Amino acid sequence: xxxxxxxxxxxxxxxxxxxxxxxxxxGWDKIFTAIFxxxxxxxxxxxxxxxFEPVMKWVAHGLLLFLLYVLYTQNDFRSARSYMIAIFPxxxxxxxxxxIKLFFKKFYDSWHNYIDATIFFAVVWLxxxxxxxxxxxxxxxxxxxxxxxxxxxxxxxxxxxxxxxIQVKERTAELTSQKEELQHTLNELKATQSQxxxxxxxxxxxxxxxxxxxxxxxPLNFVxxxxxxNTELIIEMKDAISKGDFEEVKALASDIADNEQKINHHGKxxxxxxxxxxxxxRSSTGQKEPTNINALADEYLRLAYHGLRAKxxxxxxxxxxxxxETIGNINIIPQDIGRVxxxxxxxxxxxxxxxxxxxxxxxxxxxxxxxxxxxxxxxxTKKTGSKVEIRVQDNGNGIPQKVLEKIFQPFFTTKPTGxxxxxxxxxxxxxxxxxxxxxxxxxxxEGEGAEFIIILPV
Amino acid sequence: xxxxxVDDEKDVQVLFEQRFRKEIRSGEMEFVFAFSGEDALxxxxxxxxxxxLILSDINMPGxxxxxxxxxxxxxxxxxxxxxxxxxxxxxxxxxKTAKELGADDFLTKPVxxxxxxxxxxxxx
Numbered sequence: 001x002x003x004x005x006x007x008x009x010x011x012x013x014x015x016x017x018x019x020x021x022x023x024x025x026x027g028w029d030k031i032f033t034a035i036f037x038x039x040x041x042x043x044x045x046x047x048x049x050x051x052f053e054p055v056m057k058w059v060a061h062g063l064l065l066f067l068l069y070v071l072y073t074q075n076d077f078r079s080a081r082s083y084m085i086a087i088f089p090x091x092x093x094x095x096x097x098x099x100i101k102l103f104f105k106k107f108y109d110s111w112h113n114y115i116d117a118t119i120f121f122a123v124v125w126l127x128x129x130x131x132x133x134x135x136x137x138x139x140x141x142x143x144x145x146x147x148x149x150x151x152x153x154x155x156x157x158x159x160x161x162x163x164x165x166i167q168v169k170e171r172t173a174e175l176t177s178q179k180e181e182l183q184h185t186l187n188e189l190k191a192t193q194s195q196x197x198x199x200x201x202x203x204x205x206x207x208x209x210x211x212x213x214x215x216x217x218x219p220l221n222f223v224x225x226x227x228x229x230n231t232e233l234i235i236e237m238k239d240a241i242s243k244g245d246f247e248e249v250k251a252l253a254s255d256i257a258d259n260e261q262k263i264n265h266h267g268k269x270x271x272x273x274x275x276x277x278x279x280x281x282r283s284s285t286g287q288k289e290p291t292n293i294n295a296l297a298d299e300y301l302r303l304a305y306h307g308l309r310a311k312x313x314x315x316x317x318x319x320x321x322x323x324x325e326t327i328g329n330i331n332i333i334p335q336d337i338g339r340v341x342x343x344x345x346x347x348x349x350x351x352x353x354x355x356x357x358x359x360x361x362x363x364x365x366x367x368x369x370x371x372x373x374x375x376x377x378x379x380x381t382k383k384t385g386s387k388v389e390i391r392v393q394d395n396g397n398g399i400p401q402k403v404l405e406k407i408f409q410p411f412f413t414t415k416p417t418g419x420x421x422x423x424x425x426x427x428x429x430x431x432x433x434x435x436x437x438x439x440x441x442x443x444x445x446e447g448e449g450a451e452f453i454i455i456l457p458v
Numbered sequence: 459x460x461x462x463x464v465d466d467e468k469d470v471q472v473l474f475e476q477r478f479r480k481e482i483r484s485g486e487m488e489f490v491f492a493f494s495g496e497d498a499l500x501x502x503x504x505x506x507x508x509x510x511l512i513l514s515d516i517n518m519p520g521x522x523x524x525x526x527x528x529x530x531x532x533x534x535x536x537x538x539x540x541x542x543x544x545x546x547x548x549x550x551x552x553x554k555t556a557k558e559l560g561a562d563d564f565l566t567k568p569v570x571x572x573x574x575x576x577x578x579x580x581x582x
Binding site: 214217218220221222224225226228229233255258259262265266305306309316317318319 | 467469472473476477517519520522525546567568569571
C-alpha cells in the first residue's frame with residue numbers, strides 16, 4: 001500500500017519533470033501538484049494512522065487508476081506511455097489482490113503465496129521497465145543533445161560559409177586586379193622583348209658593318225681599277241686605230257670587254273652585299289622563299305669573318321666550307337636563317353679567338369702550342385634524305401656541360417657584361433624550331449671545340 | 459724584276475696584268491701570283507731568290523699577310539726580298555706591326571697604281 005503512494009508520487013514527479021508540465025501544460029500541472037501533495041499526505045496518514053490504512057488503500061488504487069486513465073487517454077502524455085506499461089501490471093495486481101482480500105478471503109489465504117509472488121513479479125517488472133525507460137530516456141536525450149549540437153554545428157557552418165564567401169569575393173577581386181597588373185606587365189615585357197630582338201638584330205648588324213664595309217670596298221676597288229684601266233686601254237686603242245694596227249685594236253677590244261665583265265661582276269657582288277645587309281636589318285617578312293642555302297652560308301661566313309677582323313686586328317682564323325651543291329634552293333625565311341647562321345658563325349669565331357688568347361696569356365713561353373693551334377671555323381651543308389643539315393664547327397675550347405644546358409635560354413651569355421645580349425642562341429633556337437619546324441643541336445667536346453647543327457626539313 | 463703578289467682576291471691577277479701590261483710587255487717586270495699566305499710560302503720555297511719584291515695583302519683567311527711577312531723576314535736572309543704590305547684597313551696598329559716585322563713599305567687599299575709604279579721604279 002505504501003508502495004502504491006510512492007509509485008504515484010514518483011509518476012507524478014516524473015511526468016511534471018519530463019513533460020515540463022509547469023511550462024507546457026499548466027492545467028495538468030495544477031492537477032499533478034494536487035495529486036503529488038495529496039499522495040504525500042495520504043502516505044503520511046497511512047503510515048502514522050494505521051486505522052485509516054484500509055481506506056487509504058482504495059484511495060491509492062483510485063489515484064493510480066486515475067493516473068493510468070490519464071496517461072492512456074490524454075494525447076498530451078503520449079510520450080509517457082511507456083510508464084504506463086511499467087506500472088500497469090502492478091496496479092492491476094495490487095487492485096486485484098485487494099479485491100480478492102476483501103471478497104474472497106478464503107481463496108486469498110490458501111493462494112496468498114502465489115498472489116504475493118505475482119505482486120513481487122509486478123514490482124520486478126515495474127523496476128525493470130523503469131530502468132529500461134530511464135536508459136531509453138537517456139539515449140533519447142543524448143540523441144536530442146546530438147541533434148542540438150548538430151544544429152549548432154550547422155549554424156556555425158552556415159556562418160563560416162558566409163564569411164568564406166566574403167573572403168572569396170575579396171580574394172577574387174584581389175586576384176583580378178593582380179591578373180590585370182600581370183597582363184599589363186606581360187604587355188610591357190612583350191614590348192621590351194620585341195625591342196630586345198630589334199637591338200639584337202642591330203647588334204649583329206653592328207658586327208656585320210665592318211665586314212660589309214670590307215666586302216663592299218673590295219669589289220668597288222676592282223670596279224674603279226678596271227674602269228681606269230679601260231680608260232687607258234681606250235686611249236691606246238685610239239692610238240692603234242690611227243696607226244692602223246688593227247691586230248692591236250682587236251686585242252685591246254677584247255681586253256676592254258673582259259674588263260667590262262669584271263666591272264659588271266664586282267658591281268653585282270657589291271650589290272648583293274648591300275641587298276643582303278638590307279635584308280638582314282629589315283624585319284623579317286616571315287615569308288618563306290626558295291633560297292640558296294650555300295650562298296647564304298658563304299656570304300655570312302665572310303661577312304662575319306671580316307667584321308671580326310675589322311674589330312680585332314689580331315684576329316685571324318681559317319674559314320673552311322664544305323657545301324653540298326646538290327641541295328639547290330630550299331624554302332626558308334632567308335633573313336631569319338641568315339641571322340641564325342651569322343650568330344653561330346660569330347660564336348664560332350669568338351670561341352676560336354678565346355682559345356687562342358687563352359693559349360697566349362696562359363703559356364706565354366710555349367710558342368709551339370700557339371703556332372700549332374690553327375683557329376678554324378668550318379661551315380658544312382649536306383642533304384640527307386628529306387632534310388638539310390647546316391653545321392657550324394669550331395676548334396675552340398668547347399662548351400662545358402653545365403653551360404651546354406643553358407645555352408638556348410634567353411639572356412644566358414658567357415661573354416663579359418655588355419658584350420653579349422644572351423639572346424643570340426635563344427632567338428636562333430626559336431627561328432629554327434618554331435619558324436621552320438627544324439632542330440638546332442649542339443655537340444661539343446670540352447677542349448676540342450663545338451659544333452652546332454641546324455636541321456631543316458625540305 | 460720578279461714581283462710576287464699575294465692576295466686572296468683572284469681578280470687581282472687580271473688587274474695587275476692590265477695595270478702593268480706595258481711593263482710586262484717590255485719585260486721590265488714579271489708578275490707571279492699567290493692567293494694565300496701558304497701558297498706564297500710554297501712558291502718562295504720552290505723558287506728561292508727569284509722574287510725580289512713581294513706585294514702582300516694583310517687581310518687573308520688562314521695565314522695572314524703579317525704571318526707571311528714574319529716568315530719571309532726570318533727565313534730569307536740573304537738577300538731578303540722587299541716586302542710591301544697592302545691592307546684595306548689603313549690603321550696605325552697594322553702599320554706598326556708590319557714595320558716591326560720588317561715590312562719595307564705599307565700601302566692601303568684601294569691601291570694607287572700610279573703611286574705604286576713610282577715606288578717600284580727606284581727599286582728597279
